[in-house]
Amino acid sequence: MDRRKFLQQTSAAAILTSVGGLTLSSFKKKQKHITILHTNDTHSRIESFESSHSRYPNKGGVARRANLIERIREENPNTLLLDAGDIFQGTPYFNYFGGEIEFKLMSMLKYDLATIGNHDFDNSINGLFKQLPNAKFDFVSANYNFKNTILDTHVKPYKVIIKDGVKIGVFGLGIELEALVDPKMYKETKYIDPIEIAQDMSRILKKEEKCDLVICLSHLGYFYKNNPNKISDLNLAKVTKDIDLIIGGHTHTFLPKPTIVKNSADKNILVNQVGAYGINLGRIDFYFDESNKKIAKGSTILI
Amino acid sequence: MKKSLLIICLFFVFLGCEKKTLSLVKITAKTIEIDSSINKSLKYSQIIKPYKNKMIKEINTIISYAPKDINRYDGEMQSSLGNLLADLCLRRANLIFNKKTNNNIDFSMFNYGGIRAGISKGEVTNKNSFELMPFENSLVILEMSGEKIKQLISYFIKNKKAHPLSKSIKLIINKDDSYELRVNDQEFNSERNYFVLTSDYLQSGGDKMNFFKNPISLFKTDYKMRHAIQDEFKSLDTLKAQIDNRIKLN
Numbered sequence: 001m002d003r004r005k006f007l008q009q010t011s012a013a014a015i016l017t018s019v020g021g022l023t024l025s026s027f028k029k030k031q032k033h034i035t036i037l038h039t040n041d042t043h044s045r046i047e048s049f050e051s052s053h054s055r056y057p058n059k060g061g062v063a064r065r066a067n068l069i070e071r072i073r074e075e076n077p078n079t080l081l082l083d084a085g086d087i088f089q090g091t092p093y094f095n096y097f098g099g100e101i102e103f104k105l106m107s108m109l110k111y112d113l114a115t116i117g118n119h120d121f122d123n124s125i126n127g128l129f130k131q132l133p134n135a136k137f138d139f140v141s142a143n144y145n146f147k148n149t150i151l152d153t154h155v156k157p158y159k160v161i162i163k164d165g166v167k168i169g170v171f172g173l174g175i176e177l178e179a180l181v182d183p184k185m186y187k188e189t190k191y192i193d194p195i196e197i198a199q200d201m202s203r204i205l206k207k208e209e210k211c212d213l214v215i216c217l218s219h220l221g222y223f224y225k226n227n228p229n230k231i232s233d234l235n236l237a238k239v240t241k242d243i244d245l246i247i248g249g250h251t252h253t254f255l256p257k258p259t260i261v262k263n264s265a266d267k268n269i270l271v272n273q274v275g276a277y278g279i280n281l282g283r284i285d286f287y288f289d290e291s292n293k294k295i296a297k298g299s300t301i302l303i
Numbered sequence: 304m305k306k307s308l309l310i311i312c313l314f315f316v317f318l319g320c321e322k323k324t325l326s327l328v329k330i331t332a333k334t335i336e337i338d339s340s341i342n343k344s345l346k347y348s349q350i351i352k353p354y355k356n357k358m359i360k361e362i363n364t365i366i367s368y369a370p371k372d373i374n375r376y377d378g379e380m381q382s383s384l385g386n387l388l389a390d391l392c393l394r395r396a397n398l399i400f401n402k403k404t405n406n407n408i409d410f411s412m413f414n415y416g417g418i419r420a421g422i423s424k425g426e427v428t429n430k431n432s433f434e435l436m437p438f439e440n441s442l443v444i445l446e447m448s449g450e451k452i453k454q455l456i457s458y459f460i461k462n463k464k465a466h467p468l469s470k471s472i473k474l475i476i477n478k479d480d481s482y483e484l485r486v487n488d489q490e491f492n493s494e495r496n497y498f499v500l501t502s503d504y505l506q507s508g509g510d511k512m513n514f515f516k517n518p519i520s521l522f523k524t525d526y527k528m529r530h531a532i533q534d535e536f537k538s539l540d541t542l543k544a545q546i547d548n549r550i551k552l553n
Contacts, residue, residue, distance in 0.1 A: 063343035
């Protein structure tokens, strides 16, 4: 009901990105549907905000998020749940239990992957390592080199997940830690320029791993108005190709809908971020046509 | 009969082997707000409960009262919350500093981004102090040259953010970014050194406050900012926080 209303409202503002996909009546055609759910900067917000809170009364909370996610999974079992970092820090739950409950609940919610935000180093890299046994999901980060740290081999640059035969490649990107995190916290973690890494990752995932969908899980930040040349999700989207979706974090940007950005190959891609504190859940649905014949590519973005 | 069945079987094997192509045809997106229209999952609430109970007693202890919302958004290059924090940290840290060194802190400076939450009108509890200052940052006092103080003020003016400064500062910023500065009711003197209070995070280069690096001397209090906040709030029945004339924009 709600959803239908949403579609009706939005179809008026639908953006037809390219209309190359004249569907040929092939011998056999089947549609596949992948749902991507995402959060970012949840900052240890285990419970809903108090009803007396000045900005977000009664918003958020893991127990509510759990019901919502369960409902969506019932609707489409081929759902991926991702987090773009800064899971830690922000409520006494973190100060008292060091991230234990955050990771336990995310595991129950069946998160598939998360990337590492700057605040995830707040109890130092050892504090993060200590909580890893509570996380039944993996961490991806392609531009932090953890080789000389305790996290070596525990964080992968990317992961390929197959849902209903659709290959989904997800890689992670983290923000520059210098001047943001005390060096004694991140120790020997080396930050690598995210642009080159993103170009490598997207090529590997699209060309070598032959993924149908490439997602960048980023904690670089959406965009820096006062420092427009600083690397951000919007800037990254423009200079790379073969990424279909960038899920961002760090800047706590409440986007009402994803931003459409033209990449370096002049193709439209999506950049999204859903604010902070678990107030919102992002949902992006990808529909694929399966056929025996190769058909002309073209997709419609309805947002 | 058998032969035709085999042919049919082979036909399906052939179909199965053929590489299927997937083409992305449609994308839809939606941001779903999590509000009270969504019920809480009992299973999750039960997992959270023992953790919550452990914390709740200490956290819900009422330590003060806020007669109005106190936030970091209500001023130009200053805020009621920033002023409150800068002043209380100075007062608390100076008790330690003065006792150990016989010197006094001239002023304090923190970063706008380090204030992580506001205080809503009503009872103030320990929880507020955690939300205000979730980080384990400690207070440090730096002896800085007048030249470094100039860099600090330039950073503040250029940055155009309400970075908290204590009330011992009187700064008038003109339209052309020139300024008049008084510290503790005396005209700023670039020839002398000043004792400046900040956090260990900012001292080590956080928020690119590079003027805090390599000070003439560094005094570590080992006193956490959160503890300073808690100690000060406990000593006050009512929190008084306001915009004042420490920063004036001409």
